Amino acid sequence: MDLKVNQEVVRDAMVIGSSAKMEHVMDMVCRIAPSSLPVLITGPTGCGKEVIASVIHHMRGDPRLPFVDINCAAIPETLVETLLFGHEKGMFTGATGKHQGYLSITGRGTLFLDEIGELPLPQQAKLLRVIEARSYRPLGGAVNLPFEGRIIAATHADLETMIKHRRFREDLYYRLNVLNLEVPSLRERRQDIPELVRFFLRRVEQKVDFTDGALRAMMALDWPGNIRQLKNTIEKISLLSDENPITEQSVAAFAHQQGLSLDETFDSMADQVIDLTCEDKVERMETALVRRALVRAEGNKSQAARFLGVHRKYIERKVKLCNGV
Ligand SMILES: Nc1ncnc2c1ncn2[C@@H]1O[C@H](COP(=O)(O)OP(=O)(O)OP(=O)(O)O)[C@@H](O)[C@H]1O
Ligand SMILES: [Mg+2]
Known part of the structure; x- marks a missing residue:
């Protein structure tokens, strides 16, 4: 199932970016981390919500406690309960043994519910009950077990609009959104791009450099897929390019080929000229x-x-x- 406990996320948990917007986010992270209250992380796809969640987990206390990472969009609706709550032996055909659910695996660690907007409504009600009662009952179990972990949820969806369309429970929203962290898109913090490019360049196999012009060209692009897209682009460009250092022209050619749009950049420059x-x-x-x-x-x-x-x-x-x- 889509469960990643610790290592992989932790290895990646490096938050690059010294723009004012990112400093504000990190300042909030430091304030939020020591508490056990639920956190809702919002922001567009690929902007680093998962990275931030794992940093909160690691700053909170004992990093050996589990960070249980669940992608709500990847769990079949019929399995949500058994995966979250676990089940007793013989609960249904094929249930040959007792199964430990994610809530139990989390223990006093962090349960990270990614893409929370994708959780079906009936399961939203069940999650709400866990948060309110701080306990749950495994399927087929006779007693309730305490839930002592911290819940961090993340979404790129607009939950308030989903609430209006009755696709997300308002009561769950308020329970999750006790502490809110909004991670800005890369477009809103272009100053971080050179630093991110250098960071990802250090991690690629083919050692290449970027000229200042190439860095400027990277800064001008739109990056709808945010940091994930920037990272993928650097991996591809360093592998496929014949030149070193990479120039402005090859960034432009690559961007064109990959359909990385500059529309918004042109629109904002046009607005400045019109004014x-x-x-x-x-x-x-x-x-x-x-x-x-x-x-x-x-x-x-x-x-x-x-x-x-x-x-x-x-x-x-x-x-x-x-x-x-
Ligand atoms: N500030 C950052 N510094 C360095 N790397 C980052 C940063 N933010 C994100 N990344 C990297 O970018 C990629 C995407 O990040 P992440 O998975 O956290 O995004 P997300 O917001 O959870 O995306 P999605 O909405 O698709 O779930 C990961 O490889 C991550 O390591
Ligand atoms: Mg994510």
């Missing part, structure tokens, strides 16, 4: 692009054309039109 108080914005933006490309290319028109993805003739025309840009 400027002058009339000939489009014209001046084009001129500025050519001017900056020429500066970076140290006056080499062919290189500037490559930077902008235009024909050399376009640069020449622009230079002539503007008397030297």
Whole structure:
């Protein structure tokens, strides 16, 4: 089943990022960690919710206590109860022995319920009862057993909207959301990208470097899959690229090939230009692009054309039109 106890997550539990947003998250983590209250971690896919959950677990106290990681989306609905609560011998056909459930394995450790929004409604009610009563009864068991662990849940779904559509129980939401931690998308903390790139580069087999321009190109991308996508991209680029160091151009080519979109980056730059108080914005933006490309290319028109993805003739025309840009 989809159960990972400790090692793998722990090995990965390195939280990189010194942007103000990440510092705020880590500050919250330090405050939250010592308590035993439930935590709800929200944030888009791949932004590090699981990493943060395991850091909370490790900061809380004895790291030898289990960190039981359950992906609610991966458990078949019919098995949720037996997997969580466990069952006694002979409970159903094939139940040849007593089965220890996740709640029992967790003990005084942490039960991490990833993708909590995927838990079916009937099982949400059962989980609510465990949290409220701090106890549970294994299937076929005669007595209730205490649950002494800490619950950390995570989701990339908007639970409040799910509540409105009656797909998530409001009472469970309030029980889980006692302490809330919102992990920002990578787009909201682009300053962390160079640090993350260097961190992942140290871990890949093929030792390559990134030029400053390549790092800037990585910072400009959208990363809808957040850190997971950044990590995968670095693994692929370091394996497939022939050049070392990796340049801005190969990042751009790779991004294009992988369909990494720049739409949002362009939209936000467009908003900035639209807000400027002058009339000939489009014209001046084009001129500025050519001017900056020429500066970076140290006056080499062919290189500037490559930077902008235009024909050399376009640069020449622009230079002539503007008397030297
Ligand atoms: N701050 C970070 N520093 C270094 N690596 C990170 C960081 N955050 C995430 N990662 C890495 O990025 C990958 C995705 O992280 P994680 O699984 O925690 O994301 P998630 O938010 O739980 O994703 P999902 O919503 O898909 O479950 C992992 O390989 C993890 O090690
Ligand atoms: Mg996750």
